[in-house]
Amino acid sequence: MAFNIYDFTTLTHSIHVGLAESFSPVVATTIEWIIVGVTYLLFVALFGLFLVYAERKVCAAFQQRLGPMRVGPWGLLQTIADFIKLLMKELIMPRKADWFLYNIAPFIVIIASFMAIAILPFAPGLQSFDFDIGIFYLTAVSSVGVIGILIAGWSSNNKYSLIGAMRSGAQILSYELSVSLSLLTMVVFAGSMQFSTIVEGQRDAWYIFSGHIPAMIAFIIFLIAGTAETNRGPFDLAEAESELVAGFHTEYSGVKFAMFFLAEYINLFIISAVAATVFLGGWMPLHFGNLESFNHVMDFIPPVVWFFGKVLFVIFIIMWFKWTFPRLRVDQILTLEWKYLLPINLVNILLMALVVLTKFHF
Amino acid sequence: MSEIREVIINNDRLATDEYLVNMGPQHPSTHGVLRLLVRLEGEKVLNVQPHTGYIHSGIEKMCEAISYPQIIHLTDRMDYLSAHMNNEAVALCVEKALQVEVPDRVKYIRTIMDELSRLASHQLWWCVFGMDMGALTTFFYGLRDREKILDIFEETCGARMTVSYSTPGGLMFDIHPNFQKRVKEFITYFRTKLPEYDKLLSGNVILRERAEGIGHLSLKDAIDFGVTGPSGRASGFSCDMRKHHPYSAYPFVKFNEILDHRCDTLARYEVRILEMYESLSIIEQLIDNIPEGDYAVKMKGVIKLPEGEFYQRVESARGEFGVYIVSDGKKNPYRVKFRSPGFSNMFALNKMAKGHKIADLVAIMSTLDLIIPDIDR
Numbered sequence: 001m002a003f004n005i006y007d008f009t010t011l012t013h014s015i016h017v018g019l020a021e022s023f024s025p026v027v028a029t030t031i032e033w034i035i036v037g038v039t040y041l042l043f044v045a046l047f048g049l050f051l052v053y054a055e056r057k058v059c060a061a062f063q064q065r066l067g068p069m070r071v072g073p074w075g076l077l078q079t080i081a082d083f084i085k086l087l088m089k090e091l092i093m094p095r096k097a098d099w100f101l102y103n104i105a106p107f108i109v110i111i112a113s114f115m116a117i118a119i120l121p122f123a124p125g126l127q128s129f130d131f132d133i134g135i136f137y138l139t140a141v142s143s144v145g146v147i148g149i150l151i152a153g154w155s156s157n158n159k160y161s162l163i164g165a166m167r168s169g170a171q172i173l174s175y176e177l178s179v180s181l182s183l184l185t186m187v188v189f190a191g192s193m194q195f196s197t198i199v200e201g202q203r204d205a206w207y208i209f210s211g212h213i214p215a216m217i218a219f220i221i222f223l224i225a226g227t228a229e230t231n232r233g234p235f236d237l238a239e240a241e242s243e244l245v246a247g248f249h250t251e252y253s254g255v256k257f258a259m260f261f262l263a264e265y266i267n268l269f270i271i272s273a274v275a276a277t278v279f280l281g282g283w284m285p286l287h288f289g290n291l292e293s294f295n296h297v298m299d300f301i302p303p304v305v306w307f308f309g310k311v312l313f314v315i316f317i318i319m320w321f322k323w324t325f326p327r328l329r330v331d332q333i334l335t336l337e338w339k340y341l342l343p344i345n346l347v348n349i350l351l352m353a354l355v356v357l358t359k360f361h362f
Numbered sequence: 363m364s365e366i367r368e369v370i371i372n373n374d375r376l377a378t379d380e381y382l383v384n385m386g387p388q389h390p391s392t393h394g395v396l397r398l399l400v401r402l403e404g405e406k407v408l409n410v411q412p413h414t415g416y417i418h419s420g421i422e423k424m425c426e427a428i429s430y431p432q433i434i435h436l437t438d439r440m441d442y443l444s445a446h447m448n449n450e451a452v453a454l455c456v457e458k459a460l461q462v463e464v465p466d467r468v469k470y471i472r473t474i475m476d477e478l479s480r481l482a483s484h485q486l487w488w489c490v491f492g493m494d495m496g497a498l499t500t501f502f503y504g505l506r507d508r509e510k511i512l513d514i515f516e517e518t519c520g521a522r523m524t525v526s527y528s529t530p531g532g533l534m535f536d537i538h539p540n541f542q543k544r545v546k547e548f549i550t551y552f553r554t555k556l557p558e559y560d561k562l563l564s565g566n567v568i569l570r571e572r573a574e575g576i577g578h579l580s581l582k583d584a585i586d587f588g589v590t591g592p593s594g595r596a597s598g599f600s601c602d603m604r605k606h607h608p609y610s611a612y613p614f615v616k617f618n619e620i621l622d623h624r625c626d627t628l629a630r631y632e633v634r635i636l637e638m639y640e641s642l643s644i645i646e647q648l649i650d651n652i653p654e655g656d657y658a659v660k661m662k663g664v665i666k667l668p669e670g671e672f673y674q675r676v677e678s679a680r681g682e683f684g685v686y687i688v689s690d691g692k693k694n695p696y697r698v699k700f701r702s703p704g705f706s707n708m709f710a711l712n713k714m715a716k717g718h719k720i721a722d723l724v725a726i727m728s729t730l731d732l733i734i735p736d737i738d739r
Contacts, residue, residue: 143541327721
């Protein structure tokens with residue numbers, strides 16, 4: 001098996017060929033599915049744990065303290081210990097909760113996140129399925145999660161949960177518009193909804209540079225709306241702990257709470273990964289037009305490193321928001337979306353269309 | 363359902379789209395065990411009904427069974443963030459009754475300790491306010507600076523919060539030799555850190571949007587409800603006991619009473635921030651001029667107050683704190699009543715929060731700076 005850190009196509013291809021040679025097509029496909037599924041599960045679990053750790057450390061740095069330091073070196077094992085604790089905790093369900101909906105809600109939330117993660121290109125050849133309406137698919141599945149949140153709030157038989165879920169519903173439905181429209185701006189520029197084409201189109205310059213002003217506006221709007229869609233501060237109204245205790249997941253404990261918790265971090269990863277892919281070139285190294293030697297040096301850094309570097313950069317910015325800003329109020333959140341972001345976004349699409357028509361870009 | 367029954371008793375049935383939420387006794391935003399029965403329509407607050415008594419500890423009743431110097435130790439536990447002011451109020455009241463004149467040194471030290479407590483209290487208020495608004499970082503900034511004041515307290519009297527430092531006739535102990543040096547160090551330190559508070563929170567556009575024009579408490583309402591302290595002064599109610607009824611070393615210092623006429627959450631926020639600057643300047647005026655002398659006058663072993671009624675008020679970090687002692691000439695009081703600022707301030711909450719959102723209710727409650735043991739006593 002040829003392993004090439006710069007291009008995973010050969011690796012995946014050789015696995016496929018190897019399996020196809022030794023098994024019947026049905027078995028081979030099943031095994032491939034299992035491999036892909038297990039890989040994603042492992043990745044999500046590990047990266048989720050890492051993000052929780054990173055969030056703790058980042059927030060500690062903002063708050064002038066050290067963060068977890070006791071469990072393992074620099075507290076590296078703290079999140080694992082916490083996760084084990086969560087897994088072993090007793091599951092408590094409110095007496096009058098709707099049994100079926102209460103139990104299914106965490107799964108809906110986490111399944112939506114898993115579905116969205118499948119479309120992301122991590123590196124050349126490291127993408128589980130790449131089809132021509134990738135961005136459309138992404139916006140579609142990422143809005144399924146809100147159904148889980150609404151169900152969780154409704155079925156818990158708790159007024160705080162219900163208020164949290166209603167807030168979350170209003171917020172995510174509104175910000176869904178901004179996320180889609182800012183992505184649409186970039187689709188106009190890229191001329192494709194397919195992730196591989198979008199990344200390939202940024203070979204000479206990332207879209208945020210080549211699309212200049214409209215792309216930057218779209219990027220900022222996407223960051224704001226993306227933060228709101230993941231229910232993170234300053235848009236964390238759904239779980240505003242000073243008002244609603246813990247919002248929609250007040251009544252969840254143990255592993256079910258862990259699912260919501262994990263889903264929040266996967267969503268953070270997805271939003272950052274989409275921002276990185278659509279605006280910052282995905283796994284594409286930093287290239288500047290005809291600076292041959294510079295481009296060559298940049299090519300030396302593997303695409304996976306580029307991808308995760310960009311994702312972590314965006315994640316850091318989003319964490320920065322959370323640990324600096326106070327929370328918005330529910331009417332302000334809707335005002336921000338409907339009165340400011342949405343009109344700006346619509347004008348921005350027109351601007352982008354003009355830029356594309358007049359070829360006034362790099 | 364008890365809350366439903368209460369509504370029916372009040373002959374005030376719920377409309378179909380209204381509902382009741384019990385905020386507390388265990389709720390993160392009530393900072394203790396206050397229970398608010400909130401009547402909501404969607405997110406809109408229609409009525410707030412505070413229910414107190416969840417941490418009632420019978421301090422006033424207990425006072426009847428103990429001697430005057432012992433009362434000091436109970437007052438620490440009421441408003442634990444302005445423990446020294448409470449101690450001082452009782453001490454001043456007893457001194458007034460016995461017509462004891464304490465040395466200037468005691469007055470100066472008491473005033474410095476008052477202002478340090480006020481600073482510590484406002485710092486904690488600031489961090490908690492930020493947290494209630496969803497900005498968690500403020501909590502650690504505030505606590506970082508408060509720690510330094512608590513260290514000074516610890517060195518001075520051995521306790522960090524429940525200081526019990528003032529006692530009838532003076533102080534428990536003289537100040538530590540390091541006291542002046544450390545307080546001056548703290549002032550220089552905090553003068554550099556206080557602008558950070560503004561950078562992090564005061565100037566933030568989200569905070570200003572959320573605080574401006576929210577929780578309006580007119581001057582008339584403030585006086586009607588007896589809202590004192592920074593919350594009252596933000597409504598333009600000149601109620602600073604340090605100005606109007608000066609005690610201890612306040613007649614010797616120059617300071618401004620911070621008044622604001624905007625009456626909203628932002629005004630209450632800014633009054634407290636500006637008060638921190640005033641406190642710093644009061645300490646600066648006093649710290650180098652602490653006169654030599656005794657730290658306490660010799661009192662009798664058993665303090666007996668003459669028959670009669672005595673009242674003394676001080677400005678605690680939350681407003682006017684009063685001690686009312688009825689004495690029948692014995693070594694323990696016949697009746698003690700504390701006028702706690704938090705109790706009066708809390709009942710203005712309904713007036714202020716009506717018609718606003720739940721998030722505003724939390725912010726308004728936070729700017730009233732409620733300490734629940736102070737309310738329940």
